[in-house]
Amino acid sequence: MISKRIQKMVPSVTLAQSEKIAMLKKQGIEVIGFNIGEPDFNTPENIIKKAEEAYRLGYTKYTPAAGMLDLREEICRKFKKDYNLDYTVRDVIVSSGAKQSLTNALMAIVDPEDEVIVPTPCWISYIEMIKLTGGVPVLVEMNEANGFDLALDRIESKITSRTKAVLINSPNNPTGAVYKEKDVKRLGELAVKHNFYIISDEVYEKLVYSGETNCCTAALSQEIKEKTITINGVSKSYAMTGWRIGFAVGPTHVIKAMSDYQGHTTTSPNSPAQYASIEALRNSEEFVQAMKKEFDKRRKYTVKRLNEMEGIDCFEPNGAFYVMPNIKHFYGKKYRDFTINCPADMCDYLLEEARIAVVDGTAFLAPHNIRISYSNSLENIQRGMDRMEEALKNLK
Known part of the structure; x- marks a missing residue:
């Protein structure tokens, strides 16, 4: 059965x-x-060469469950450089793709019957991930007429005592919408007020046009940072979808729970791909x-x-x-x-x-x-x- x-x-x-x-x-x-x-x-040639180097140097073994220490340090540097955010390696987990990072986060914080609010349209896997935890996806339709921007009044009306998180994705798949900073900040203030998490999927962060910039949720205030789990990875920004390296940063206790869970599922991500991802984050801006x-x-x-x-x-x-x-x-x-x-x-x-x-x-x-x-x-x-x-x- x-x-x-x-x-x-x-x-x-x-x-x-x-x-x-x-x-x-x-x-x-x-x-x-x-x-x-x-x-x-x-994938850029410099990244490919680093993967080849990894094999020659013997980076073919297990890494810590949360990922290679050097890569986690590089992720900390990335958030400091891009958003002036301070994280330590204890606040970072590397997973087999951003999809696993998302699953880890939901498994770490959602109990059966907990509610997770998801603005729609959304990537369909969000809903199934929430359901697999025993949680309840609460879908809130955004308005096409205003470019699918965050509709904060609609979201706020769905907050209950069972709300454990709001899961947002900006830049957005499938709409391409880039959420406005004022709206994300208001959502962050609601998270602080009502004591829920924001899971902020920012895997498309580098692909923003017309002079706009990605709004990193955790960078809006220290209080909001403490309620935010940021999901990212190398797949979209560096054309590395098949390398399967994603990562999350967030409150230390949440990241530890995610790491504990990952340790009993996939153990750790692909070692050579982790080694190459350091190069992606460090030397691929051009x-x-x-x-x-x-x-x-x-x-x-x-x-x-x-x-x-x-x-x-x-x-x-x-x-x-x-x-x-x-x-x-x-x-x-x-x-x-x-x-x-x-x-x-x-x-x-x-x-x-x-x-x-x-x-x-x-x-x-x-x-x-x-x-x-x-x-x-x-x-x-x-x-x-x-x-x-x-x-x-x-x-x-």
Whole structure:
């Protein structure tokens, strides 16, 4: 028998789509992918060389459960340099990806029936992670009309005596929204007042455009810092998704609990990848800026093309590498055997008729949107937008 907790878990809705894409490609049909949630750039050469060096130097053994001491020291330096925050190695844990850091944090602080407030749209794994702890996800819809900014009044109305945390993600997947400092600060003040944690997922922190900057929640005040668990990693900023190195910083007692839990699950992250991540944090800013500049060009082009398409409405986000066009104008419209009644229908239609892969927004609690990742070459984005525009014109 399968456990009840797994039976209640909702599988990733993108798996069926991925299978369809794989079948088309096996038939030799080209599909332009706008569904990928990772940079299309390769990991910088200096980082790769450090991994090779790690193997030669014998960094192939277990590390402490919380991660390699040198890497944790480098993470402390990063937060001091970027945000003038003081952490010690006892306040840092390195995990097998930011996803594990998030799971560790929730397992460390959430008891059955505790509530975790999550602004939506959100990354769907948040909800399943909370459910797996026995906690209760409390979903609070943000307003598309104002760019999915934090709606503090809505969040505050959901705070109860059972609220253990609010989980935020800025820059945001899937919307690309970058939360305003004044809103994050107000949320931090609520955390202090009502004694709950903020789990702040900042894994896209380097990918912010139009002169905006990432608001690091823990940097807003000492009181807010004491209530904040910051999640980050090297995956998005340094094109290292497959290296599986994430990290968290936060109150010492919480990090210790996370480390204790990790010690009984995965023990410690990949040793050579940890060694290479020191190089990523220390000597890769030039790469980050070049990648960010290219993403910015793609972002502007993608939003411009989408808003030129009749029936599409898409706000211009200032972070990550996603946009979320609203497609409800097309509900009830048809072409051949297709009728569009929801985002899933639109995803199937665009895959079959335009040979482009986009993601159903309902996977992220966005019931009238699709998610498009511009983590693809500008040439492919141009071709994909041409195909999409032509396919949409056929819907009557």
